[in-house]
Amino acid sequence: MVDYALQRKSRLAEVYSGRTGVAEVCDASPYLLRAAKFHGRPSTTRCPICRKEQVTIVSWVFGEKLGQVSGSARTTEEILRLAVSQEEFSVHVVEVCRTCSWNHLVQSYVSGLPPRPRVRRSRRVAGGRVANNSAGGGSSQVDTAGGPEVLGTEGMEKYL
């Protein structure tokens, strides 16, 4: 998990010192504000710019395997569901102030199931060898389905 607390702090320091204009950091797009309204969850962090309300936390999911879902905002419940049903995807958590449009990346992490390993299982069980051993015990059974022909003749020799 990557935490962006330091970047956030230095960004805010720039704003407070006047080196960066408020308009530059309060630039949440209508899309992001809409996502905050419908998919966001409240936080206890007061907006560092306008201090009028608590910022809303919005989580975005990105992943090749997500298809249409990739690049969209999702609720915590939806992300939990994706985490147990989808292969690896990343989640970007953004805080947004719905009053002044301040927004900043809070953290990012990888979620989802590990990519499925390609297991190639060998089904060759050496049945022929086992039959070979039992043949020495005097048994004439030729029960090795699909076993090598040689075994059959070996058993026959006993009756010749």
Ligand SMILES: [Zn+2]
């Ligand atoms: Zn604000």
